[in-house]
Amino acid sequence: MKAAVLHSENHFIYEEIDIAPCQDDEVKIKVIATGICGSDTHKMTGKWKYPLPAVMGHEFSGYIVEKGKNVTNAAIGDRVVAIPFLPCNDCEYCKRGQFSLCEDHGMVGSKSFGGFAEYVNIESSNVLPIGDMEFEEAAMIEPLAVALHGVLNIHPRVGDVAAVFGVGTIGMLTIQWLKIAGAKEIIAIDLSDEKLADARAMGCERTINPLNEDLLEKINEYTNGMGVDIAFECAGSKITQEQCLLITRKQGKIGYLGIAYSDVHLSEKAFENIFRRELTLKGFWNSYSAPFPGEEWTKSIEFIKNGRIKLKELISHRFKLEDTQKAFDMMINREEKYGKVLILPNEE
Template structure:
């Protein structure tokens, strides 16, 4: 098959590669859409810590084209979304149903070959039927589930005022889920006016561009001097990771979805706010709960099918498989403003 193969940091070669036959418990998926995750691009400018050569791509959907002899849950020709996380089902956390905390998990697209390829072999229990949902929507079930995992576990209340830092894919999905959860007001915070407009179009009441406005002043202006009930950090920036602590009201909550890519040093004021304001800080990792893969995944499928969560509107760019390197260069060098970037390994036949 053809694949976009990673040989070193941001050195991706479009080449032929062998793919094995399905194991008894596996299916082979013909990949029709695969999203580039923000974590993928960060790994290209820091350090790739998994075996090389590698094939990235953990957000994907396609057709089942082959199945192992023990597979009974899907048939050849089924349209499916992939669950990239493979829990060990043996560690203490798996036995508790806390699959996101698994201590010995597999991961399609890093620990094993992923979806920037024409085909992927994956355990049959790691695919979900999608019916008539588009493949691009289905490829975004994974990031939607990540956002929902955070929203569900921060426990927003009716009437809450929430600030969302970073309105890329994860942030804009968090905004939609917060709207479903019944919060009163959402304040989008980003340094891109375009992304802020997208956030307003999808349900935010207010927005702030900290490059143009005093963030702290505007937040307290919007909240009658109290601060927000919940601050959601989705940007993965050490600046916004600290700012969350400066704008949250007494006994408010701070949720961290963005990954830390460098040391975070807190000002005295930010650190004091944690205990003087009795803040609750929570981190959220991955998107899984019991029964696996969890309500984050199943609710995403149901709410997308009902039209309550918008996914296709978030796709800004599409690249053919052979142009995967161009896609990464565009994102890493910020040659254009982008949101979700899709790799299309196989074209639909008319």
């Protein structure tokens, strides 16, 4: 099959590779759409930690073209989304159903070959049916489930005022889930006026660009000096990771979805707020719960199907499989404004 093979940091070669036979408990997916995750581009500018050569891509959908003899939950022709996380099912956390905390998990797209390829073999327990959902939308179920994992576990209350730092894909999906969960008002915070305009179009009542406005002054203005009930950090910036602690009201809650890519040093004021305001801080990793893969995935599929979640509006670019290098160069070098970027290995 053809694949975009990673040979070193941000060095992809479009080439022919062998795909292993489909094992007894596996299905073979013909990949139609694969998303590029924000973490993928960060891995290209840092240190790749996994075996090389590699085939990335952990957000993908397609249909089944082959299945092993033991597979009973899927059939050839089924339209499916892939669940890239492979829990060991043996560690203490897996036995508790806390799969996101698995101590020895596999991961399609890093530890094993992923969706920047024409086909992927995966255990049949790691696919869910999508019915007639568009494949491009289905390729965004994984990040949608990540956002829902955070929102479900921060336990928002009807009428909450929330702030979302960073309105890239995860931020925009978090905004939509907060709306569904009953947030009265959402304040989007980003350095891009264009992204803030997108957030307003998605239903954010207020926006703040800290390059042009004083963040604390605007938060105080919008909340009558109280601060927000919930702050979500979706930017993965050491600056915003601290700012969450400055804008949240007493006994408010902070959810960290963005990955820390450098050391985070807190000011005295930010650290004091944790205990003086009795803040609750929660980190969220991946998107899984029991029964695997969890309600984060099943509810995501349900809400897409009933039209409650907007996904296609977030897609900005589509690239052929052979142009995977161009896609990463565009994103890493910020050659164009982009939202969600998809690779289409098998255009149909």
